[in-house]
Amino acid sequence: MSEPVSVSILDREFLIVCTPEERPGLIAAAAYLDGKMREVRNAVRAPGLDRIAVLAALNITHELIALRQRDTIEADSVAQHVRALKNKLEGVLSASVK
Template sequence: MAANSNGVDVTIMGREFRIACPPEEQDKLMQAVAYLDRKMREIRDAGKVIGVERIAIMAALNIAHELLNTRMGGFDVGDIKRRIHCLEKQIDEAMADQDDLFER
């Protein structure tokens, strides 16, 4: 990975790409690049799909399928975070009322 003001240089299946990315997101970008590269290599190594473009499309479909299965299975990280935040807010409100009970 090479970073500069114009973006980050990444390599996926031996091909180099420059991706615009803010510095604070570079670690996540590199995780995504590694995941995509691994998925594409698995498809290529299985030998059933030929051509980088077709491999990329199959990898994208597989990743989209994984995401949809995760969400449909009732496990949506964004939803879980929103619920936790709501519960924290309710707990804070309940605890604030409790402080009034113990004042002297």
């Protein structure tokens, strides 16, 4: 059953409806967004909540894209290592069968 959760972002309260299972994630996301918006506000003294929100969203999106690219690179590296191990195993197994 969904229930409202109060979160504070840049000293403004928002009621957001979510399930009890989603609550911890929502609270963590709101705290992260609040922190990013405060960073932007303090760093650039951007006038207006809209501008602060857009700049914070761009920063968060940049972080997400960088993490995805890193994960892709790491996954490719793991896949290469698995292929190399598979080839070694196949070589050892085929040699032991002969």
